[in-house]
Structures are given as C-alpha cells and as structure tokens.
Amino acid sequence: xxxxxxxxxxxxxxxxxxxxxxxxxxxxxxxxxxxxxxxxxxxxxxxxxxxxxxxxxxxxxxxxxxxxxxxxxxxxxxxxxxxxxxxxxxxxxxxxxxxxxxxxxxxxxxxxxxxxxxxxxxxxxxxxxxxxxxxxxxxxxxxxxxxxxxxxxxxxxxxxxxxxxxxxxxxxxxxxxxxxxxxxxxxxxxxxxxxxxxxxxxxxxxxxxxxxxxxxxxxxxxxxxxxxxxxxxxxxxxxxxxxxxxxxxxxxxxxxxxxxxxxxxxxxxxxxxxxxxxxxxxxxxxxxxxxxxxxxxxxxxxxxxxxxxxxxxxxxxxxxxxxxxxxxxxxxxxxxxxxxxxxxxxxxxxxxxxxxxxxxxxxxxxxxxxxxxxxxxxxxxxxxxxxxxxxxxxxxxxxxxxxxxxxxxxxxxxxxxxxxxxxxxxxxxxxxx
Amino acid sequence: xxxxxxxxxxxxxxxxxxxxxxxxxxxxxxxxxxxxxxxxxxxxxxxxxxxxxxxxxxxxxxxxxxxxxxxxxxxxxxxxxxxxxxxxxxxxxxxxxxxxxxxxxxxxxxxxxxxxxxxxxxxxxxxxxxxxxxxxxxxxxxxxxxxxxxxxxxxxxxxxxxxxxxxxxxxxxxxxxxxxxxxxxxxxxxxxxxxxxxxxxxxxxxxxxxxxxxxxxxxxxxxxxxxxxxxxxxxxxxxxxxxxxxxxxxxxxxxxxxxxxxxxxxxxxxxxxxxxxxxxxxxxxxxxxxxxxxxxxxxxxxxxxxxxxxxxxxxxxxxxxxxxxxxxxxxxxxxxxxxxxxxxxxxxxxxxxxxxxxxxxxxxxxxxxxxxxxxxxxxxxxxxxxxxxxxxxxxxxxxxxxxxxxxxxxxxxxxxxxxxxxxxxxxxxxxxx
Numbered sequence: 001x002x003x004x005x006x007x008x009x010x011x012x013x014x015x016x017x018x019x020x021x022x023x024x025x026x027x028x029x030x031x032x033x034x035x036x037x038x039x040x041x042x043x044x045x046x047x048x049x050x051x052x053x054x055x056x057x058x059x060x061x062x063x064x065x066x067x068x069x070x071x072x073x074x075x076x077x078x079x080x081x082x083x084x085x086x087x088x089x090x091x092x093x094x095x096x097x098x099x100x101x102x103x104x105x106x107x108x109x110x111x112x113x114x115x116x117x118x119x120x121x122x123x124x125x126x127x128x129x130x131x132x133x134x135x136x137x138x139x140x141x142x143x144x145x146x147x148x149x150x151x152x153x154x155x156x157x158x159x160x161x162x163x164x165x166x167x168x169x170x171x172x173x174x175x176x177x178x179x180x181x182x183x184x185x186x187x188x189x190x191x192x193x194x195x196x197x198x199x200x201x202x203x204x205x206x207x208x209x210x211x212x213x214x215x216x217x218x219x220x221x222x223x224x225x226x227x228x229x230x231x232x233x234x235x236x237x238x239x240x241x242x243x244x245x246x247x248x249x250x251x252x253x254x255x256x257x258x259x260x261x262x263x264x265x266x267x268x269x270x271x272x273x274x275x276x277x278x279x280x281x282x283x284x285x286x287x288x289x290x291x292x293x294x295x296x297x298x299x300x301x302x303x304x305x306x307x308x309x310x311x312x313x314x315x316x317x318x319x320x321x322x323x324x325x326x327x328x329x330x331x332x333x334x335x336x337x338x339x340x341x342x343x344x345x346x347x348x349x350x351x352x353x354x355x356x357x358x359x360x361x362x363x364x365x366x367x368x369x370x371x372x373x374x375x376x377x378x379x380x381x382x383x384x385x386x387x388x389x390x391x392x393x394x395x396x397x398x399x400x401x402x403x404x405x406x407x408x409x410x411x412x413x414x415x416x417x418x419x420x421x422x423x424x425x426x427x428x429x430x431x432x433x
Numbered sequence: 434x435x436x437x438x439x440x441x442x443x444x445x446x447x448x449x450x451x452x453x454x455x456x457x458x459x460x461x462x463x464x465x466x467x468x469x470x471x472x473x474x475x476x477x478x479x480x481x482x483x484x485x486x487x488x489x490x491x492x493x494x495x496x497x498x499x500x501x502x503x504x505x506x507x508x509x510x511x512x513x514x515x516x517x518x519x520x521x522x523x524x525x526x527x528x529x530x531x532x533x534x535x536x537x538x539x540x541x542x543x544x545x546x547x548x549x550x551x552x553x554x555x556x557x558x559x560x561x562x563x564x565x566x567x568x569x570x571x572x573x574x575x576x577x578x579x580x581x582x583x584x585x586x587x588x589x590x591x592x593x594x595x596x597x598x599x600x601x602x603x604x605x606x607x608x609x610x611x612x613x614x615x616x617x618x619x620x621x622x623x624x625x626x627x628x629x630x631x632x633x634x635x636x637x638x639x640x641x642x643x644x645x646x647x648x649x650x651x652x653x654x655x656x657x658x659x660x661x662x663x664x665x666x667x668x669x670x671x672x673x674x675x676x677x678x679x680x681x682x683x684x685x686x687x688x689x690x691x692x693x694x695x696x697x698x699x700x701x702x703x704x705x706x707x708x709x710x711x712x713x714x715x716x717x718x719x720x721x722x723x724x725x726x727x728x729x730x731x732x733x734x735x736x737x738x739x740x741x742x743x744x745x746x747x748x749x750x751x752x753x754x755x756x757x758x759x760x761x762x763x764x765x766x767x768x769x770x771x772x773x774x775x776x777x778x779x780x781x782x783x784x785x786x787x788x789x790x791x792x793x794x795x796x797x798x799x800x801x802x803x804x805x806x807x808x809x810x811x812x813x814x815x816x817x818x819x820x821x822x823x824x825x826x827x828x829x830x831x832x833x834x835x836x837x838x839x840x841x842x843x844x845x846x847x848x849x850x851x852x853x854x855x856x857x858x859x860x861x862x863x864x865x866x
Contacts, residue, residue: 001741002482004524007509010478012522015471015535022462022472029455034795036774036802038448039455043554044477044540045443045499049435066478068501068511070553071544076440078501089445091437097816099806101773102448107477107540111504120503121476136788136805143792255785256792307437340534341469352688355569359576359689362467369469372569373532383530 009120017326019338021123024325025105027151028125032103035144037127040102042085044109048075050088053306064112078109082126083274083302083317090130091307099131117291117323127296128317130303135245137316138278139252141296145282146261148320149293154328156293157261160249160280161268163297165230165242172235173215175207181273183207187219188269219266226266245277274299278316289328294320339388341369342431346380348396357395357405364424366431385410391430393423442553450759452771454556457758458538460584461558465536468577470560473535475518477542481508483521486739497545511542515559516707516735516750523563524740532564550724550756560729561750563736568678570749571711572685574729578715579694581753582726587761589726590694593682593713594701596730598663598675605668606648608640614706616640620652621702652699659699678710707732711749722761727753772821774802775864779813781829790828790838797857799864818843824863826856 006012013021029039051065066078079085082104090100105125114120127144129137142158149156166187170180186201193201195216202212218226227246234240246264253262270279277298284293296318303313329335343366347354354370361368369389371380377394384392394406403420409430418426439445446454462472484498499511512518515537523533538558547553560577562570575591582589599620603613619634626634628649635645651659660679667673679697686695703712710731717726729751736746762768776799780787787803794801802822804813810827817825827839836853842863851859 002480002486004483004521004740005480006476006521006525007478007480007503007507008505010476012476012518012525013474014522014526015473018472018474021474026459033773034798034800036800038771038773039451040448041446041451041454043439043443043445045440045542045554047435047438047440050437053435066501066503068499070440070499072441074440085445088437088439089447092439092445093447097819101802109478121478132805134784134805134807136784136803139788140791140805143795147795251785252788255789258792338471340466340471351567351569352684355572355685356688358573359691362576362580365467367467367469369534370569372565372567372573374567386530 007120009114009118011119011121015340016338017335020329020335021322021326024152024322024329025125028148028320029103029105031144031148031151032127034147035101035140037101037103037129040086040089040104041106042079042082042089042104044079044107045076046079046085046088048077051077051079051084053084061110064110066109066111080108080110082106082108082124083128083299084306086126086128086130086317087303087306090303090313091309099129101127101129103127117327123322125320125322126317127320128315130313130315132316133300133314135248135252135278138249138280138298139256139258141316141318142253142258142262142280143256145294145318146258149282152325152329153334154293154332155285156282157263157285158280158282159263159265159268160278161265162242162246162278163269163275164238164245164277165266166269168236168238168240168242169215169218171238172218173211175211175215179205179207183215184269185271187215187267188271190267221266223264223266227264242277249278270295270297272297274302276300280318284328288331289324291324292321293324293328294318339390341367341387341389342391343368343427344380344384344387344389344392345370346377346384346392346394347371348377348394350395350397350400353400354395357393361427364427366427381408391427440553442547442551444552444554448773449771450768453762453768454755454759457585457755457762458558461581461753462536462538464577464581464584465560467580468534468573470534470536470562473519473522473537474539475512475515475522475537477512477540478509479512479518479521481510484510484512484517486517494543497543499542499544513541513543515539515541515557516561517739519559519561519563519750520736520739523736523746524742532562534560534562536560550760556755558753558755559750560753561748563746563748565749566733566747568681568685568711571682571713571731572689572691574749574751575686575691575695575713576689578727578751579691582715585758585762586767587726587765588718589715590696590718591713591715592696592698592701593711594698595675595679595711596702596708597671597678597710598699599702601669601671601673601675602648602651604671605651606644608644608648612638612640616648617702618704620648620700621704623700654699656697656699660697675710682711703728703730705730707735709733713751717761721764722757724757725754726757726761727751772823774800774820774822775824776801776860777813777817777820777822777825778803779810779817779825779827780804781810781827783828783830783833786833787828790826794860797860799860814841824860 052062061080065080068076108124109121166184167180170183175183182205186198190198199212230239230243253259275297279297281292281295298316300314303315345354345358358368358370390410392408404417405423407418408415485495494513498513501509541557542554599617600613603616615638619631623631632645663672663676686692708730712730714725714728731749733747736748778787778791791801791803823843825841837850840851841848
C-alpha cells in the first residue's frame with residue numbers, strides 16, 4: 001500500500017479557497033483584456049536546452065528545474081517561469097504582429113526550499129508586451145495596476161525606480177561596473193535591514209566607505225529633489241537616460257490622474273537581474289501585509305539575447321501575486337464563504353418533483369443543489385447550513401398536494417409557505433445577484 | 434545554441450485560439466456551478482506510488498506516466514488524469530462533507546503516441562460527485578450536458594447505456610465473466626466496424642458463434658422493446674439491477690422534459706474499465722463531427738478500492754472535451770476573431786492626450802489599445818485592421834485644438850469627426866456589449 005500524501009511543496013486547493021482564487025483570476029483577466037492583452041497558453045513541458053539558455057534564468061534557477069525524459073529519451077524540464085515560454089513564442093512566430101501583448105496564467109515549478117508562501121508548484125500571472133520602447137507601456141501597467149486593485153477594493157501604491165538611473169548612480173559613486181548588480185541588490189534591502197545593514201553588506205562586498213556614502217548621499221535625497229537635481233546635473237549618460245525615462249513616465253502618470261498612486265523610490269531594485277529600465281512593485285497602502293502584491297519592469301535585452309538575434313525586442317512585463325492577493329482578501333474578510341449553491345432542495349419522498357423544480361430554477365439562472373442521498377431532513381438541513389447555502393426548499397407529499405413549497409431562510413431561520421406560482425417571483429426578490 | 438522548438442505532443446495556444454478556449458472554459462464553469470459543483474485545484478506533481486496504485490489507471494497507463502525525481506530523490510510522476518487526484522483528495526480529507534461535488538480543469542500528461550487530437554500535454558475538464566447512489570446524479574449530468582451545449586448553440590444528444598445490463602446480457606449469452614470486459618469493448622466498435630467486424634473480433638477472442646448471436650439478439654432489439662422485455666424477464670440479477678437503474682433514470686429524464694435529448698444505446702460501452710453502472714456520451718445531432726463532445730459514467734468501486742477502504746464511495750463523473758468543442762465551434766464559425774480591443778487609439782504627436790483618452794475609455798468599461806511604437810498612421814491602421822479591431826480613433830494636433838476626434842469604423846471604412854463631449858455617447862451607441 002502506498003502512503004497517501006502530496007509531494008513536498010504542492011497543495012490541494014479545496015473549493016472554499018479555489019472559488020476565491022478563481023474569482024481573483026477572472027477579475028485579473030478582465031482587466032488585462034481591457035488593456036489589449038490577450039491570453040496565451042504555453043506548455044509546461046519544455047526542452048531542457050531551452051530552459052538552460054544563458055539568457056533564460058541562469059545557473060541559480062537551473063538547479064531548481066525538474067528534469068525528466070520522454071520515451072524518446074529527449075531531455076525535458078518543467079518550466080520555472082512564464083518569461084522563457086513568452087520569449088520562445090516570440091521566436092517561434094516571426095510573422096507575429098508587433099507589438100505583441102499577452103498574458104499567461106499557469107503553473108510553474110521550482111524544486112527549491114519550501115517555506116510559507118513558497119511552494120514548488122505554483123501559479124504565476126504574467127502580463128507582458130514586446131515591441132514598445134516608449135514609457136507609454138509602463139504608464140499603461142501603472143493604470144492597469146490601479147484598476148486591478150480598485151476591483152478588489154484594496155488601496156495600493158506603486159513604488160517605482162529605474163535601473164539606468166541606479167547603474168548611473170553606482171558609477172557616479174566610483175563603484176566598479178562588475179559589482180554594480182550586486183550593490184543594487186543590497187540597496188533593495190534598505191527597508192528590511194536599515195542603513196547600517198546595507199552599509200555593512202557593501203563593506204563585505206569590498207566597496208569602500210567613501211563610495212558607499214557617496215551613493216547614499218544620492219539616494220537619501222528627497223525623491224523629487226533627487227530627480228530635479230539630476231535633471232539639471234545628469235553626471236553620466238546612464239543617469240541622463242534614466243532621468244529622461246522617469247520624467248517621461250511621470251508626465252503620462254500625471255496626465256492620467258494617477259500621481260496619487262505612484263511613488264518614486266530610489267532604493268527599489270527588485271531581485272531579478274534581467275531588468276534594464278523601469279522597475280516597480282505594488283504595495284498595500286495600510287501596510288497590513290508588507291510583501292508586494294505584484295511587480296514588474298522593463299527588460300529590453302532578454303528576448304533578443306535569448307533568441308541570439310540582432311533584432312531589438314524592447315519588452316516590459318509584470319506579475320500579479322495570486323497567493324498574496326488571496327491572503328490579503330482573506331485577511332480583510334473579502335474572501336467569501338463560497339456556498340456551493342444559492343438554493344438547496346430537500347425532497348421528502350418527492351425526488352422526481354424536486355429534480356424538476358431544480359431544473360426549472362437552474363433555467364431561471366440560479367445555482368441550485370438538491371439532496372440526493374435520501375438522508376433525513378434534519379441531516380440534510382445540517383448539510384445546507386454547514387455549507388452556508390442561504391435558502392432551502394423542502395418538498396413533502398403534502399406540499400405537492402397543496403401546491404405549496406416550504407422555503408427556509410437559513411440565515412434568520414424563518415420558514416414560509418409559498419405557492420407554486422409565486423416561487424419564481426419570491427426567489428427573484430430575495431436573491432439579487 | 435539550442436534548437437528553439439516545443440517538445441513533441443505539446444502546443445502553444447496563441448491568443449486567437451486561446452481566447453476562444455478560455456470562453457469555452459468560463460461557460461463550462463458557470464454551468465458546473467449552477468449545478469452545485471465547486472472548483473478544486475490539485476497538484477500536477479504526484480508521488481509515483483499514488484499514480485501506480487492498481488485502482489488508479491493500471492499498467493497500460495503507467496507506461497505513459499512522465500517520471501521524475503525531486504532534489505530529495507523522491508520518485509514523482511506527472512498526473513495523467515484528474516480522477517486519481519480526486520480520489521486522493523477524498524482520502525486526504527476524511528471530514529469532508531458528503532456528497533462532495535467538484536469540478537477540476539487542468540493539465541494532464543501522457544507520454545504516449547502523438548496523433549491529431551491527441552497530445553502529450555492537454556487540458557481535462559472533469560465534473561464528479563462522490564456520495565450519491567441515486568440515479569438523480571446521472572439525471573443531473575444529463576440536464577447539465579443539455580444546458581452546456583445549449584449555451585454553445587450546439588444541438589446534441591446523449592447516448593447512454595448501463596454496464597450492469599451489459600454484463601448481465603453477456604452472462605445471459607453464456608459468455609464467461611473473465612472475458613466480459615473484453616467482449617463489451619468489442620461491442621462498442623459496432624458503429625465503426627459493423628456487425629461482421631464485431632462478430633469476427635468476438636471469434637478471435639474465442640467466443641463461440643452461438644453465444645455471440647445470442648448476445649446480438651438482445652442488443653439488436655429496438656431499445657425500448659429490449660427494456661420492456663427485460664423489465665418483464667430480467668434473466669439474472671445483474672440485468673435486473675441494470676434495468677432498474679435505467680428505468681429510474683428514465684423517470685427523472687422524462688419528468689424534467691429531457692427525453693428528446695437522451696437515447697438508450699445498448700451497444701455503447703466506453704473504453705475505460707472503471708465504470709460499474711450508467712455510462713454515456715454526448716454527440717452532435719447533425720453528425721458533422723462524430724467524436725463525442727463529452728462523456729461519463731458511474732464508478733462505485735474505484736475510490737473505495739484506491740483508498741483500500743471498507744467505506745463505500747459511490748461516484749459519478751463526466752468529462753467535457755475542450756479540444757473537440759473548440760474544433761466544432763471553429764467549424765461552425767462560432768469561434769470568433771478575438772480582436773485584442775474594441776477601440777484602437779492612434780496618436781499623431783499626441784501621446785499624452787491619447788493615453789488620457791485610453792484611460793478614460795477603459796474606465797467606461799471598453800477594451801482599448803493604443804499605438805505605442807510611434808509608427809506612421811498608415812502602418813498603425815494596418816495593424817488595427819489585421820487585428821480586427823472595429824474602431825480606431827486618430828488624434829492629431831489639429832484635433833486637439835478643435836477639440837474633436839476622428840473616429841474610423843474599420844468594417845465599413847467610414848470616418849466621422851466627433852466632439853470631445855460627444856465621444857462617450859457615440860461609443861455607447863456603437864459598441865453594444
């Protein structure tokens with residue numbers, strides 16, 4: 001006999017939770033489509049070589065790829081993100097109309113350490129566009145993020161920065177280009193480990209204190225002052241380019257009335273190395289959960305590099321965190337009880353008539369379930385109650401003769417007798433959505 | 434350099450197709466929920482032992498399981514169906530309220546031969562209930578199937594049979610119980626290979642001609658006559674039980690006005706060995722595609738066997754064929770063009786104002802895209818045209834000064850000038866959904 005269990009880092013999402021997750025995904029999809037993004041579904045199985053490309057995730061992530069062989073002994077892997085499949089689709093479809101705006105929602109797999117909120121099999125929701133250099137793309141993502149979280153009644157802000165600016169500042173501080181990425185990742189920890197913590201990390205990375213302090217002197221300026229100062233004194237080309245992008249993006253954000261949701265944050269870096277320009281993360285305004293609810297950035301070099309192509313593929317994309325959005329909605333009591341039906345019909349020796357009534361009510365658009373196990377009314381009522389079904393109709397032989405139904409409101413416990421011909425009207429009155 | 438390609442038997446679903454697939458899935462989900470079925474999401478990764486249980490798919494399917502190991506050297510497999518995960522969830526949640534009605538839509542994997550309509554990675558849509566012995570469960574699936582295909586404007590009928598009846602008839606024909614399953618699978622080919630073909634197969638399986646002809650004398654009776662005859666002369670217990678179930682199911686089907694959609698078909702057997710009672714398949718009435726669009730059956734022994742439990746787990750379930758439904762809709766011209774937006778905005782040096790208009794129109798609920806690459810109007814119009822976007826708004830500097838938009842209907846090619854304040858009203862008039 002086998003032991004019945006799930007593999008480490010995998011989860012069964014039972015209906016109560018899955019219903020809410022599915023509602024979240026539908027809302028996300030509807031907003032994505034409002035912004036001209038179209039669904040794509042790519043395979044989970046990939047040729048291992050494709051996943052192992054140096055422009056894909058790199059050596060770190062390759063250790064976490066699940067590897068397998070098909071019957072033809074081809075080496076395959078399970079995808080670990082949706083960006084490699086996106087790049088692959090662009091490469092496999094050279095006649096594709098550009099810009100190509102797609103979203104994909106699907107499972108990805110990473111055979112790494114398991115902790116709270118970090119599983120080995122999980123769902124990613126990615127929205128990406130390839131073929132747009134203009135900051136309009138970023139502005140659109142900001143507008144989209146604001147709309148997404150309005151639909152969840154969550155108050156958020158978007159923290160953003162620019163990698164060109166960051167690299168330029170690192171250079172202006174006299175730090176070597178080959179440690180720039182590593183330095184930027186330390187800056188990202190400012191909120192977590194504080195000024196001293198970051199400085200210590202930079203010490204350990206061999207950055208001299210003068211350079212570190214110089215770098216801090218920039219990014220600790222008030223954000224608006226920093227931008228104003230660097231607009232006038234760009235110091236180097238990278239800063240000039242970064243500031244230009246920031247100012248262009250700001251212009252669109254202001255014009256569309258989005259400024260109140262957007263904060264320039266010079267410390268923000270994001271973990272991934274792929275980004276080349278704007279980067280952003282979405283946070284709850286009330287700080288009740290500090291993880292970001294989503295984030296993204298511009299990665300102009302990845303797709304062209306991956307495809308070993310001379311064509312330029314400017315790209316911007318973002319991810320929404322399904323699991324963290326679920327956690328927030330649950331915490332706020334917005335993740336409903338997910339009753340399996342609006343109406344539950346209990347037959348007392350009237351299975352046939354009850355089935356007909358269930359069919360009729362479903363035709364009217366209601367979600368209806370009925371007692372099919374023949375258990376006693378008391379136990380059937382108990383089932384409906386525990387399942388949070390709001391209305392129960394009980395049909396006995398007497399009700400049939402008198403052409404009446406007993407309708408029980410499970411919330412207040414009230415029972416009423418309703419004539420056959422009045423039921424439809426009554427249900428319309430009490431069930432509004 | 435790696436070769437850019439997808440593994441054999443896997444597919445990228447590009448937006449044009451994926452949009453339709455997604456619409457199909459949403460309609461399916463909405464109907465499933467109307468019948469009290471709730472979503473479940475189970476992991477793709479399974480312990481290999483669980484998949485290899487003798488009550489799971491058996492030795493045949495085990496050859497086609499993708500096997501892999503995690504970093505802890507645990508032997509895993511990719512799930513090959515959604516029934517094993519369903520049984521597993523029932524076993525892992527002993528306090529679950531019964532009956533448990535769930536649907537799951539997800540990827541499954543089979544490393545087998547690849548042909549048209551048969552891939553190695555594909556999506557299954559399963560709806561199952563555990564805990565109901567009554568034929569009400571089957572009747573509900575019939576009603577649900579009728580509603581599902583009404584929503585797709587497809588005219589269908591449900592062909593059904595009963596395994597208890599079939600086994601009873603095989604026994605009554607004097608055929609050994611240990612070849613009964615094999616005999617039934619031959620009967621299922623009647624439509625494909627004809628009477629002679631089936632008889633030859635039965636010869637090859639060592640069934641003597643007298644028994645074969647005896648069996649045929651039953652199942653070639655007119656279906657209603659057969660049922661009437663066996664109701665009066667049940668011959669053996671298995672026939673008696675089967676006929677009782679058929680009559681009970683018929684009663685519910687008649688009462689709910691579903692008879693016109695349902696046909697008793699004594700030859701129908703379905704491939705899988707798991708079924709113990711009712712089995713059914715859904716076909717197009719016009720026969721333009723002969724594959725079934727869905728099918729299901731009762732499997733009362735599987736979950737209890739899988740869990741090695743003495744508890745009874747009567748279960749009924751059905752699958753809807755996403756790929757074949759897509760093919761039918763495409764053939765009937767019902768699989769739309771999936772334009773990425775309803776409105777496309779082309780700025781002529783008016784990026785900022787165009788972005789603001791896009792934001793405003795999205796707030797009104799429209800799906801809006803805009804030209805972001807700075808290409809010429811002619812090329813941007815060409816993009817909108819090829820993408821089947823019905824309306825284009827062109828905004829030049831003059832339009833800004835005159836506070837007017839140029840709106841182009843891409844279907845009839847007509848252009849009109851619309852004042853700022855009239856645009857919203859005009860869009861409401863022309864875009865109805």
